[in-house]
Amino acid sequence: MRLFRRLLSAALLLAAALLIAWAAPASVRAQTAGGDLAPALAKIAADSYSDTEAALVLLSASTNPQAGVIVAALSDGRLLVDPATKAVYVRAKAGDALADAATGAAVSVAPAGLKPVRLNNRVRRAAEAAAGALSLLAPDPAKRLEAAGAVFKSRDAAALPTLDAALAKETVPQVRDALQQAKAAILVTSSSASEADRLAAVNLVVARGDQEALALLANLPADAPASLKAAAANGIAKINRSLAIWSVAQNVWYGLSLGSVLLLAAIGLAITFGVMGVINMAHGEMVMLGAYTTYVVQDAIRTDAPWLFGWSLAIALPLAFLFTGVVGIVIERTVIRFLYGRPLETLLATWGISLMLQQAVRSVFGPTNKEVGAPSWMSGAFQVGQLSITYNRLWIIVFALLVFFALLVVLKRTSLGLYVRAVTQNRRMAAAMGIRTGRIDALTFGLGSGIAGIAGVALSQIDNVSPNLGQGYIIDSFMVVVFGGVGNLWGTLVGALTLGVANKLLEPFAGAVLGKIALLVFIILFIQKRPRGLFALKGRSVEA
Amino acid sequence: MLGLLGRAAKGLGALAAVAAVAGSVGTASAQETIKVGVLHSLSGTMAISETTLKDAVLMMIEEQNKKGGVLGKKLEAVVVDPASNWPLFAEKARELITKDKVSVVFGCWTSVSRKSVLPVFKELNSILFYPVQYEGEESERNVFYTGAAPNQQAIPAVDYLAKEEKVERWVLAGTDYVYPRTTNKILEAYLKSRGVKAEDIMINYTPFGQSDWQTIVADIKKFGSAGKKTAVVSTINGDANVPFYKELANQGIKATDIPVVAFSVGEEELAGIDTKPLVGHLAAWNYFESIKTPENDAFIAAWHAFTKNPKRVTNDPMEATYIGFNMWVQAVTKAGTTDTDKVIATLPGTKQPNLTGGVSEMLPNHHITKPVFIGEIQGDGQFNVVWKTDGLVPGEAWSKYLEGSKNLVADWVKYNCGNYDTTKNTCLGAAK
Structure with a gap:
């Protein structure tokens, strides 16, 4: 750690020396290039939002290479002003090295009382637009793509010459398309362009086909020629038609995603309630304990081994399984085994356990939410057509299916699974065959609890990690297991996905509250018709 | 005490002796302490927010006792746990007042818990200080509201968005219960009075603890793509x-595209998330931890010392508790007694410096004057104040923008009434 710090400071010193050597010619170049930054910097130093915004407009048209540095520093909060001298400084991304904003020259002694330039959303928007205009010619294609998107949004006509220059030498097709769309966005809204150009631009925007294109077309200036307005209206109708189809796909995707969450939450219960017949009200708390295990693992990684962070979820998985599994076995051995065949007492006892676990977690970790971070491969989204798919939801679907099939293999292909099924179907016969049914009961309950624990690891990515985490899932879990058919894993899968998709297809029409009510009513009616759920199975619950 | 009892019994007849015993026991225990009730959930769903307020009251009682207590007596906290269970709030309130004989109660968070204890405080004539922003449309003789009324939070926030961000389309998103429903009703009426068309307002309610926001965020995105600047006004509660x-961050909605202004998100709620993708989203409160004043610095330092945790954040309802507690101490000192009627009569007009550099005053309608701040979320989970009202805004119990309440005023000094109809010049409620 200390060595690293020493290396860092040495590197910074070196950088500062280089900067000083470079500064003189750079400032000369800046003046000769005609990009005088002084008016913009004076406005920034005035420290009012509208002045800063005006300064950003000046900067975005500047040819001075320092302009990009200043804009980037401003949006990161690294642009500092000395209120006494009105001088503006840029702080380095790492460390505390300061540089003069106008020249880029390093400043060895930081003046006292430096204040960061304040930002609000208006300034931030202007900074995004300016950064877009300034990085259209950046060497990195990803940066150029981002810049094209920013210009598309800002429609700043001043960026047109740079845009043309960028288009002339662009080689990456994807970036080229984005640049052309950005240019089209400017042309559509600018009244100085020719009508033919603007019509062509409308077609380009329509081809983009997303909601931003829609916003642009709906927002044509009032003085636009009639032909343009007609083309835009046609375009809007066309985009709306295609978006309507995509929105069905989107709802189905959201439904699958909700279904996979339900599946994860319910799959442990499908073992403890479905297979064993224990009305386990503490199931949600097992999920909660799994989520807290993730938090503890991440906390340890943050303090001791930050480079492992990307693997934190993978490390938390087996630990959560073991921990909640053991808690489950302890609960089974100390409480539940005395209550088999007495569902009412089991319900009350497990509910009591759930309250105790919640309060225990509250006492140990405090009542507030804990932050569980997402590894980089789980953040963000990507586009499929007009469908935006977020990585965390995608991974949760994959993970839910993996857990489901792994559990299926355990139950169908291993000797433990064989014993579990045997005990479930006929306890006395299984005992007569020499299976230690008590031990199998404990292991099965531990397995169900462990699965709930690893569900908690996944759910920590999309929900609050708080002592109440489990309560939100317990009703849904029972709903899925009962609907799918008690004691049948496939039923749980089909039940979870059906309920998820049905919920999400209902939601746009009925709203979140009514949608949920409608679904509950449907399940009540369904259970009247088929009391054993979608896939009925013979088992201990049938005997009881 | 036994000696006193003995002497009294010797000197007087049997009947008089009993009366004397009762009297002496009463004064003896009152000389020891003044009891202060704390009615905040320490378990259940609301524990996340309310536990902090319990700690805040305990801290202020400790500080007051170091200064010698009130009226020469030490303060003693009586803490009960209503466990986020609304009927239990009423039971525990009754227990505090009748069994523990507390002089004042600091408590409640949700409106439904406040509504549940109201009849108890009226029946047993005690005092409740309520420290959380709420939907208004209420003023009770026994309750002092130190949190924001809608005109001290929601309406200035909407004004800010319309003026600074030029917002023309509004999403009013809330959790499905009384506070968001009433606040959104007021906001809708207010926006329409400012000329916003009905098709530019989208209202959305979700159940408590909603965790799957995909559809709603996609809807907001769609609503925001109509070419007009759009903002979300969020009364989404808690967890x-x-x-x-x-979900907003995941679907790439940044504050520069569609800003969200929240009325229930403070420093405490942000403690559970990585706020870097949220930078620029807004919250409207009457207090932020990041506001630099000597009073606030001292309060934060005392809070860190009391909780022995330098990372514990402070928030708006804590400041409201601070103001309420100090106003009560002042009123009791001025009245020279903890007698409920006298303290209630003394409280209006009491002035207490708040933590943001102003002086809040208890108004005759039992609400207080407060400054309104708009803060932007920062990468470190704190707020940066981007706008504030010029002076303090007096809290209005009844909204001017709702049909049912625009003629009503609450004034316990002039009219002795919480819902006085100014057009008919009558008090609608049963004034005591």
Whole structure:
């Protein structure tokens, strides 16, 4: 750690020396290039939002290479002003090295009382637009793509010459398309362009086909020629038609995603309630304990081994399984085994356990939410057509299916699974065959609890990690297991996905509250018709 | 005490002796302490927010006792746990007043818990200080509201968005219960009075603890693509906020595209999320931890010392508790007694410096004057104040923008009434 710090400071010193050597010619170049930054910097130093915004407009048209540095520093909060001298400084991304904003020259002694330039959303928007205009010619294609998107949004006509220059030498097709769309966005809204150009631009925007294109077309200036307005209206109708189809796909995707969450939450219960017949009200708390295990693992990684962070979820998985599994076995051995065949007492006892676990977690970790971070491969989204798919939801679907099939293999292909099924179907016969049914009961309950624990690891990515985490899932879990058919894993899968998709297809029409009510009513009616759920199975619950 | 009892019994007849015993026991225990009730959930769903307020009251009692207590007596906290269970709030309130004989109660968070204890405080004539922003449309003789009324939070926030961000389309998103429903009703009426068309307002309600926000965030995105600047006014409560903000970040909605202004998201709620993708989203409060004043610095330092945790954040309802507690101490000192009627009569007009550099005053309608701040979320989970009202805004119990309440005023000094109809010059409620 200390060595690293020493290396860092040495590197910074070196950088500062280089900067000083470079500064003189750079400032000369800046003046000769005609990009005088002084008016913009004076406005920034005035420290009012509208002045800063005006300064950003000046900067975005500047040819001075320092302009990009200043804009980037401003949006990161690294642009500092000395209120006494009105001088503006840029702080380095790492460390505390300061540089003069106008020249880029390093400043060895930081003046006292430096204040960061304040930002609000208006300034931030202007900074995004300016950064877009300034990085259209950046060497990195990803940066150029981002810049094209920013210009598309800002429609700043001043960026047109740079845009043309960028288009002339662009080689990456994807970036080229984005640049052309950005240019089209400017042309559509600018009244100085020719009508033919603007019509062509409308077609380009329509081809983009997303909601931003829609916003642009709906927002044509009032003085636009009639032909343009007609083309835009046609375009809007066309985009709306295609978006309507995509929105069905989107709802189905959201439904699958909700279904996979339900599946994860319910799959442990499908073992403890479905297979064993224990009305386990503490199931949600097992999920909660799994989520807290993730938090503890991440906390340890943050303090001791930050480079492992990307693997934190993978490390938390087996630990959560073991921990909640053991808690489950302890609960089974100390409480539940005395209550088999007495569902009412089991319900009350497990509910009591759930309250105790919640309060225990509250006492140990405090009542507030804990932050569980997402590894980089789980953040963000990507586009499929007009469908935006977020990585965390995608991974949760994959993970839910993996857990489901792994559990299926355990139950169908291993000797433990064989014993579990045997005990479930006929306890006395299984005992007569020499299976230690008590031990199998404990292991099965531990397995169900462990699965709930690893569900908690996944759910920590999309929900609050708080002592109440489990309560939100317990009703849904029972709903899925009962609907799918008690004691049948496939039923749980089909039940979870059906309920998820049905919920999400209902939601746009009925709203979140009514949608949920409608679904509950449907399940009540369904259970009247088929009391054993979608896939009925013979088992201990049938005997009881 | 036994000696006193003995002497009294010797000197007087049997009947008089009993009366004397009762009297002497009463004064003896009152000389020891003044009891202060704390009615905040320490378990259940609301524990996340209310536990902090319990700690805040305990801290202020400790500080007051170091200064010698009130009226020469030490303060003693009586803490009960209503466990986020609304009927239990009423039971525990009754227990505090009748069994523990507390002089004042600091408590409640949700409106439904406040509504549940109201009849108890009226029947047993005691005092409740309520420290949380709420929907208004209420003023009770026994309750002092130190949190914001809608005109001290929601309406200035909407004004800010319309003026600074030029917002023309509004999403009013809330959790499905009384506070968001009433606040949104007021906001809708207010926006329409400012000329916003009905098709530019989208209202959306979600159940408590909603965790799947995909559809709603996609809807907001769609609503925001009509070419007009759009903002979300969020009355989403408690836990549901974290997944909501996570989904916004995941679907790439930045504050520069569609800003969200929240009325229930403070420093405490942000403690559970990575706020870097949320930078620029807004919150409207009457206090932020990041506001630099000597009073606030001292309060934060005392809070860190009391909780022995330098990372514990402070928030708006804590400041409201601070103001309420100090106003009560002042009123009791001025009245020279903890007698409920006298303290209630003394409280209006009491002035107390708040933590943001102003002086809040208890108004005759039992609400207080407060400054309004708009803060932007920062990368470190704190707020940067981007706008504030010029002076302090007096709290209005009844909204001017709702049909049912625009003629009503609450004034316990002039009219002795919480819902006085100014057109008919009558008090609608049963004034005591």
